[in-house]
Structure formats: structure tokens, C-alpha cells
Amino acid sequence: MSILSPHLVLNMFAFPLLFLFLAAPVFGQDIVYDIGHNVTTIIGTWASGSQNVVTGSNFARPANLSFNYPLTTGISYSFTSDGFYEIARYRMMGNGTQPQCITGVLNWCHGTYNLVSNGSIILTPFDDGYQQIQDPCAPVSNFLETYNDTELYQLWNIYQDAVRGYTLQLYQFDGTPLPPMWQLTSSPNMLPTQPLRNVTPKAKSAAVLLASAGERSWSVSSLTGALSLIAGLGIASMLL
Ligand SMILES: *[C@@H]1O[C@H](CO)[C@@H](O)[C@H](O)[C@H]1NC(C)=O
Ligand SMILES: *[C@@H]1O[C@H](CO)[C@@H](O)[C@H](O)[C@H]1NC(C)=O
Ligand SMILES: *[C@@H]1O[C@H](CO)[C@@H](O)[C@H](O)[C@H]1NC(C)=O
Ligand SMILES: *[C@@H]1O[C@H](CO)[C@@H](O)[C@H](O)[C@H]1NC(C)=O
Numbered sequence: 435m436s437i438l439s440p441h442l443v444l445n446m447f448a449f450p451l452l453f454l455f456l457a458a459p460v461f462g463q464d465i466v467y468d469i470g471h472n473v474t475t476i477i478g479t480w481a482s483g484s485q486n487v488v489t490g491s492n493f494a495r496p497a498n499l500s501f502n503y504p505l506t507t508g509i510s511y512s513f514t515s516d517g518f519y520e521i522a523r524y525r526m527m528g529n530g531t532q533p534q535c536i537t538g539v540l541n542w543c544h545g546t547y548n549l550v551s552n553g554s555i556i557l558t559p560f561d562d563g564y565q566q567i568q569d570p571c572a573p574v575s576n577f578l579e580t581y582n583d584t585e586l587y588q589l590w591n592i593y594q595d596a597v598r599g600y601t602l603q604l605y606q607f608d609g610t611p612l613p614p615m616w617q618l619t620s621s622p623n624m625l626p627t628q629p630l631r632n633v634t635p636k637a638k639s640a641a642v643l644l645a646s647a648g649e650r651s652w653s654v655s656s657l658t659g660a661l662s663l664i665a666g667l668g669i670a671s672m673l674l
């Protein structure tokens with residue numbers, strides 16, 4: 435028997451560090467998927483923020499390794515009732531030492547998921563995932579690479595948000611919470627749940643597929659291009 439009541443356990447979702455500290459002794463037994471843990475099933479499509487990033491045919495085209503660039507950054511996860519998942523992510527990361535060097539990543543993958551009895555989720559990809567990285571300050575500023583990582587989410591729960599409705603909260607492998615995702619549809623919006631391009635196994639998990647995709651459209655440059663250009667050419671001072 436757990437020494438903690440379900441409500442106390444739930445409260446711990448608000449404190450990922452505390453959760454990690456107590457994880458081993460407290461979460462030794464199976465999670466109860468009651469209404470306090472998830473008010474609805476995880477099946478469906480979930481998206482963060484303004485929900486411009488959504489799994490399915492509008493985001494990734496694995497056959498030709500391209501992306502349809504969303505208006506804003508965000509993440510989206512879909513889950514089917516028969517064990518398949520898909521992820522669409524568009525993220526930007528700042529660089530503390532070089533503020534003009536904002537790295538953008540478009541990432542897509544899909545595969546099979548497992549709700550582990552201890553409350554974790556393990557996502558095992560088909561190996562056809564890929565991502566595009568735009569780093570204006572790197573020697574190769576725009577490239578595609580395979581993405582074939584198995585992902586562990588330590589915990590998840592679904593609660594009812596007063597404004598946004600059903601809300602999926604995922605905690606990453608290290609307990610860090612992801613941005614909350616709101617249910618977009620209760621039936622998953624996904625590409626076909628099977629490998630969608632031919633891949634040859636690689637020793638390394640990431641292999642550069644196409645360097646210098648150059649003039650391919652890319653939102654990071656369209657969003658930050660002016661800024662980088664100004665900084666890069668030292669025009670900033672001319673504008674003062
Ligand atoms: C919560 O999730 C579990 C595991 O997927 C599922 O069996 C259960 O039906 C869900 N609860 C509700 C209220 O939908
Ligand atoms: C990829 O294919 C889609 C249609 O299937 C097309 O609209 C798009 O332009 C293609 N992208 C590239 C980079 O070839
Ligand atoms: C910031 O940019 C520098 C130079 O390009 C790089 O060495 C460093 O790894 C970057 N830091 C982060 C957090 O991306
Ligand atoms: C659940 O089990 C998996 C291995 O099956 C492990 O990697 C994960 O850390 C465990 N999660 C928790 C919350 O203990």
C-alpha cells in the first residue's frame with residue numbers, strides 16, 4: 435500500500451523535483467488511472483499554445499523529407515486506441531552567449547507507445563523520423579537529419595482546464611514538465627501508422643541527410659532573418 439493518499443500523490447504533479455526525489459519509494463506500484471489521474475483518455479490529438487503545430491498531413495511530408503512551416507512554434511502529440519503515436523514539434527532555442535543565434539528545430543516522428551503500469555509512457559519510433567535544424571551561426575546553417583530516439587515520459591495526467599478544456603500534461607524523462615497541450619480532437623489526426631519512407635540503419639542515431647538545404651523556406655530565417663542580418667552586418671549601429 436502506498437503511504438500517500440491519491441490526492442497527495444496528485445498534488446505532487448505540481449512539484450516535479452519533489453516527485454523525482456520520491457519517485458523510487460512512492461511510485462513502486464502501479465498507477466491507478468482514475469479520474470484524478472486522467473479525466474479522459476489520452477487517445478486523440480493534443481497541441482500546445484496557439485495550436486498551429488498539429489500532427490498529421492499539414493506538418494510533415496516524410497516521403498520527400500519536407501515540412502510545412504507552422505505560423506508559430508509549438509508541440510503536438512497524437513495517440514491512437516491501438517497503440518500508435520505521432521509527434522510534431524517546432525521549437526526555437528535561444529543562445530545565452532550569442533543572443534542573435536536562435537536555433538530552430540522542426541521535428542517529426544511516429545511509432546508505437548506503451549503506457550507502463552508505473553505511470554510512464556515509452557514511445558518507440560519507427561525509424562523514419564527526421565528533423566530540420568536551422569542555426570544561423572553554425573558552419574552549416576540549415577540541415578536535415580534522421581530522428582530515431584526512443585522517448586520516456588516519466589508521468590502524464592489529463593485534467594479539465596476551465597478555459598481550454600481537456601489538458602494533457604507530460605513529464606519528460608528527467609521530470610521536467612512539457613508545455614500543457616489541449617485536446618484538439620478526440621480522434622487522432624495522424625499520418626498512416628506505418629513506416630513512411632525507406633531507411634537504412636545507421637550506427638549513429640542522427641545522420642545528416644541533406645546539408646545546406648539553403649533556399650528552402652524556413653520560418654526561423656523569415657522570423658529572425660532581419661535581426662541576424664542586422665547583427666551580422668553591423669548595420670545595427672547605422673540605425674541608431
Ligand atoms: C484514463 O486512462 C486509462 C489508461 O489509458 C484509460 O483506461 C481510462 O479509460 C482513462 N480514464 C478515463 C476517465 O477516460
Ligand atoms: C513534397 O511533396 C509535397 C506534396 O506531396 C509538395 O507539395 C512539396 O512541394 C514537396 N516538397 C519538396 C521540398 O519537394
Ligand atoms: C551558443 O553558440 C556558441 C557558438 O556558436 C556555441 O558554441 C554554443 O554551444 C551555443 N550554446 C547553446 C546553448 O546553444
Ligand atoms: C517506469 O518504468 C520504466 C522502465 O520500464 C522506467 O524507465 C521509468 O523510469 C519508470 N517510471 C517511474 C515513474 O518510476
Ligand SMILES: *[C@@H]1O[C@H](CO)[C@@H](O)[C@H](O)[C@H]1NC(C)=O
Binds near residue numbers: 635
Ligand atoms: C533506430 O533505432 C533502433 C533502436 O535503437 C535501431 O534498432 C534502428 O536500427 C535505428 N534505425 C536507424 C535507421 O538508425
